[in-house]
Amino acid sequence: MSLTTTRRAERRRRRGPRRFTRRDLAVLGALLGIPILLDLFIVWGPTLASVGLSFTGWDGIGDIEWVGTDNYRNLFTNYPQFWPAVRHNLMWLAFLGLIATPFGLLLAVLIDRGVRFSRFYQSTLYMPVVLSLAIVGFIAQLVLSRDQGALNAILADTQSPTDWLGDPDLNIWMVLLAAAWRHTGYVMILYLAGLKAVDPSLKEAAAIDGANAFQTFFRVVFPTLRPVNIIVGVITVIEALRAFDIVYAINKGRNGLELLSVLVTDNIVGESSQIGFGSAIAVVLLTVSLGFVVTYLYQELRGEKNR
Known part of the structure; x- marks a missing residue:
């Protein structure tokens, strides 16, 4: 190894880890930011909107009317399907x-x-x-x-x-x-x-x-x-x-x-156009899904950690 190469290696060690240039940051921002924004817009945006609409009596056309937990109460007690x-x-x-x-x-x-x-x-x-x-x-x-x-x-x-x-x-x-x-x-x-x-x-x-x-x-x-x-x-x-x-x-x-997903479609897209009520069914389905998935993953990952 020549003396010049040795000196260059020493300079790199003194400088520490390589810093990202503005171009690197722009590329990383695009590669990470665009998928995250799409995920927020396509998945989590409608999800949070459904949670909010589940407490309303909106029909998709008129004014949004706040009804609190009435949709959930009717769902559990007065909706035979x-x-x-x-x-x-x-x-x-x-x-x-x-x-x-x-x-x-x-x-x-x-x-x-x-x-x-x-x-x-x-x-x-x-x-x-x-x-x-x-x-x-x-x-x-x-x-x-x-x-x-x-x-x-x-x-x-x-x-x-x-x-x-x-x-x-x-x-x-x-x-x-x-x-x-x-x-x-x-x-x-x-x-x-x-x-x-x-x-x-x-x-x-x-x-x-x-x-x-x-x-x-x-x-x-x-x-x-x-x-x-x-x-x-x-x-x-x-x-x-x-x-x-x-x-x-x-x-x-x-x-x-009858399935929960079908009830969501019938109430939101169907003739009834009960956006708020259909969103309440969707929130119930989301809660049940997350409950099963999170519980299962927690048990499996805890078992993996204890091994």
Whole structure:
């Protein structure tokens, strides 16, 4: 190293860390500021506006009238569609969380073990994920329609065909199966990516210690999937609480398919134009969503910290 190079290095050390120029600050401001402003304008702006409007009786045209908590009081006591919608959203969450998600994990484990035609199974099971829930709803209509549906045609029940989508006691379960068909493939891909990242030496060490396949998975492999579990848990909650497309495509979310998201749309965009009342339903949905997500993340992150 020459004497000149040594002196330059010494000067850099004396100057300390490099300072940002005005151009650097402008670029950083643009790269960070524009996304933040868009997020505030598109997401948090309407969110805070909905919270404020939920305490008003605005119809979207006339003057905004402050009504306090009347919208929430009427929602909980005088709106018959509210509690069935809450029940259906909770059913959605339980079905996706307790049936579709474990089934997606099972499929990921089987494919990760290298069964024959695993690439074909992986592509086939993931295919529904590229479809929107609205398209899944239209497919459900083609399969489950009372008069021209494929399922009744296979059952050959022409005398008294089952009304899979019209019977309030059946349609919610049929729609849940259709939603789980899409959700399972998504969960499978996430867990499959997590399983590919597991260190094979952990499995080998467990096998040397005498652990069988079941013990190896639940005591060695599954704990290492904690980051994936957090992602899958949050996605499952969000998918369950924001469900809208599929039921609206089938029967506009009525006759046994009521959901909170549908009630928000009916009151804000529908003929009633009760912006304040619809905003109150939206705030309830937001509160429930944040409650589930924040609680789940807190428990997972606290468990990660205690490890």
